[in-house]
Amino acid sequence: MAAAVRRFLIGDPIPTAHELYHRLSKVQALAVFSSDALSSVAYATEEILLVLVLAGTGALQLSLPIALAIAALLAIVGSSYYQTIHGYPSGGGAYIVAYDNLGKAPGLIAAAALLIDYTLTVAVSITAGVAAVTSAVPSLYAFRVELCLVAIAFVAWANLRGVRESGTLFAVPTYGFVLIFLALIATGTIRVLTGSLAPALSPEMRPPMAGVQSLAWFLVLRAFASGCTALTGIEAISNGIRAFEKPEADNAGRTLIAMVVLLATMFLGITFLSRLLGVAPLEHETIVSQVGRQVFGTGPLYLALQAGTAAILILAANTSFADFPRLSSILARDRYLPRQMANLGDRLVFNNGIIGLGLLASALVVFFGGQTHRLIPLYAVGVFLAFTLSQSGMVRHWYRQRGQGWRVKAGVNGMGAVATGVVLVVIVASKLIHGAWIVIFLLPICVLFFHAIKSHYAAVADQLSLEGLSPEEWGDLASRRRHKVVVPVSGIHRGTLPALRFARSLSKDVTAVMVDVEPEVTAGVRDKWLAWGQDIPLVVLESPYRSTIGPLLDYLADLDRREPDRGLAVVVLPEFVTATRWHSLLHNQTAQLVKKILVYQRGHTAKDRVIIDVPYHLRR
């Protein structure tokens, strides 16, 4: 039943051999890898304005210079990643680059930052996507958290089924979004310049808060830090180089340039247009929606803009659903995460990573009330930390190789590292109390967690290792040893007889043991023993406290003590298995409990012991 439901939901299993690599053309790859980066234009401008408005409506004018500074940063980081693509043509995520070049600790910090980043990408993208929907349909605003959870569940489900990075699937929404967004900027700018659209007075602006004016410089930094979310996702291409057609690195590099140019254009365009139209942030409507309504009216073009925005944001979340499980599987293979994270599911995807990410992101959405701007302060920390570590790693990489023109390459990455490092400091300083502290707090915990897991696996490998043991020492397997066999019985019936027979087939040294809880039952068993138990002796254990398990464990411990040189102590457990799970509630689960205790019991009495289960299946 459960298997049928599962198959219905996630489809038939796919054989391992089908794990193919669809190589992507540049046009397809741009669609696949840029959704995360491009989607950030849906909220980055708004995040800048949300901070600036605290310093009064006049401060909103600062959005353009801030956006220009971010665009400059984008150019630097873009060039830096262009280098990474050529330095790590097989795919250079921040974890790998930092681990390879800077060492274990920076690598693990980068890994932790990335896992946090991916989780936040899902939460931020989904809440922003839902905000695009509720801007167009305000009556849904009250249900935004529920909508977010449904959207996360949908994306997780699609990934459990195994949405491969299909260029076609991604091309329609991504290019659709780019087109409608560019059309918005062009139409808006032309209409304002030709005077057919008058800049509206900003409606319902938040009143400037008292005493905030004096902090203006700090606010500008915070606005810049918030806007830096525009850079998220820019590293995606450098992680996925192997999906490109040959020559991979060249194609990937060109695609990166196209993406950076598009991103810069769209980000500057929407910021510029929102200034031109005098738009200010509102609680129930996004900046993009406000600009869209003024430029397009409320007709089909506006709805297409909102739908396109929501779609690309969901694709952006989808990207994390590919990246998070992939990184956790790499970490699991390196033994820094539980090995279950590396299990490939029926559909060739890392199920546990997908489910884990879905749960974490859902928790974030619920905790932050489905509001993008409350999640943003947490967001950029992980991203820029990973950027900085990755770029620094690349500097080291070039220095180690010292190939042709390594100084220039190291210089470009160095500039990237310094720029992203400075931005990181700005982000942490300006958003610490607004939520960045949560990430700062989580990072070392994650790293300690990775270490603890690694050292556990090392300890296990050490204990299981055959190092120092030779096959000769281990001896001939066929040399028979006499086992001491104990069969706990509760009576003589069809459930216990097969166990006695099996025990007797193992060894001549079999003892049946019965705990005397109800004297009449014990007497009945004694009477019948000779006929059925034959040459197997029956030992009756006293149980002054009516426990069935205690006396048995004592007896076994005693046996170990009395005959320490004997072979393995073997316990044969008769167990009748009820026809349904419900029925099992009607029986004392003694055999199951004894089994558990004997397998997992440790301490001085736990000699190596073999537990044998002889099931007898009831038919009804």
Next chain:
Amino acid sequence: MAAAVRRFLIGDPIPTAHELYHRLSKVQALAVFSSDALSSVAYATEEILLVLVLAGTGALQLSLPIALAIAALLAIVGSSYYQTIHGYPSGGGAYIVAYDNLGKAPGLIAAAALLIDYTLTVAVSITAGVAAVTSAVPSLYAFRVELCLVAIAFVAWANLRGVRESGTLFAVPTYGFVLIFLALIATGTIRVLTGSLAPALSPEMRPPMAGVQSLAWFLVLRAFASGCTALTGIEAISNGIRAFEKPEADNAGRTLIAMVVLLATMFLGITFLSRLLGVAPLEHETIVSQVGRQVFGTGPLYLALQAGTAAILILAANTSFADFPRLSSILARDRYLPRQMANLGDRLVFNNGIIGLGLLASALVVFFGGQTHRLIPLYAVGVFLAFTLSQSGMVRHWYRQRGQGWRVKAGVNGMGAVATGVVLVVIVASKLIHGAWIVIFLLPICVLFFHAIKSHYAAVADQLSLEGLSPEEWGDLASRRRHKVVVPVSGIHRGTLPALRFARSLSKDVTAVMVDVEPEVTAGVRDKWLAWGQDIPLVVLESPYRSTIGPLLDYLADLDRREPDRGLAVVVLPEFVTATRWHSLLHNQTAQLVKKILVYQRGHTAKDRVIIDVPYHLRR
């Protein structure tokens, strides 16, 4: 750890041999067995008034005639139970009497009625006891549900520790309550008659409801039905005859008479005095508390009255905590309830029954908001159903025996049966829509449930029975059979080697099986196999869908098909056991899962199969 907490909470285990019977003197026995019956005077009068007030304050005058009718009923039922005591000197609960004399169905109905009755006794007594407390300390009224839950947990805990029916423990609160209550009635009556206490005008009476006057006759019946809760607990002595000093039946009969006289006096007295003082029901204060404040003032005597009332009500609940587990253990021994209900715990009490009752009663208290009068309509149905069945059973009993004077005895019990039967009809008719339907609905469900359990146990006994099998047929245990042994391995290490050795010691026919999930690992095992696996062949199973368990199960099923005549298929599972439970989260629990599936799997492939667990304990 868990064991230490448990020992701290419920004390050291008590050996079975200590199960003594403390015989009780009549004075002690009256205290032990009458708390349930006597405690009902704390709420019975109030329940009458609560119904009468619906017909207007004038109708409150009817409380005295109604109380007299109930006292008459009490005399009839008392005489009837006096007969039961002599007819069943070894203890005649309604279940036993009805089962013996009327048959299975009436017996089970009586049992269901009693179990419901005991649960309601706890809920009603505890809520009424808490009402006595909150009447004296009104600020606690808002916390009445919490107080009820704490009180239930306390009584359950005391019973888990094993509060035996200690005469001394019960004597103080029971006789204290009787004394202060009789003092209240005497003082009140004298003060009113001597004119030192003027009947107060009833404060804050509920306004008569429109259109209710015409239903007055029906309301009188409902008031009578509600007042009949005064009779609950009267059967306690007939259940516990064996606890009396010899001659048991005579002493029990005399104690019953004393109890009935006391109960009638106290019930009539408080009803009379409440009329004399013109008291009407209030939401936040009980009738007894109102009467007590008027007679005693708010001094120590009043507080003693409230404390005594609360104490005897808690003792009444305690009675059910002895009766419910005892009856469920009898039902469990008769195979009508899960056998776990008959397990004697560490402290010689039926733990599961105590815990079950505590949970059920707590659920009732929460569901009905901790208000006694909302529980009352459910209460009397079970009690009077059990009365009627028990008395009818006694009629049959005397008729069957036809001993000396059997006609008189049968006549007395017959009168009891008719009286309680008529009252049962009145109760059901007048309180059906107020909650009695819940009990009417639950009774047949309980009986069906009893039957289903009984037939399951019968089916199991039938399947386990050796009927039709002789020891000769079963054969000589020592005749060796060759087992086909399969050892699933995941690698060659210290966790798997002991399993291979054990398997080889069982049989020459051992096959190691490895599922090929990671080709490199498989290749490594193949390389080392000859040295370590020696003469055991290694079979590598393909796993196109990466499942480790599927191919193994298919292989075993195939084996069963190919060699159906072979001995048992034995599966030896190497299992490494982690040092802590936390560590086990870091490993694929394949061995455990395989073990479960192999033991519980059924269907055409599930030939009898033996599962052997060879644990290897990790130390860290």
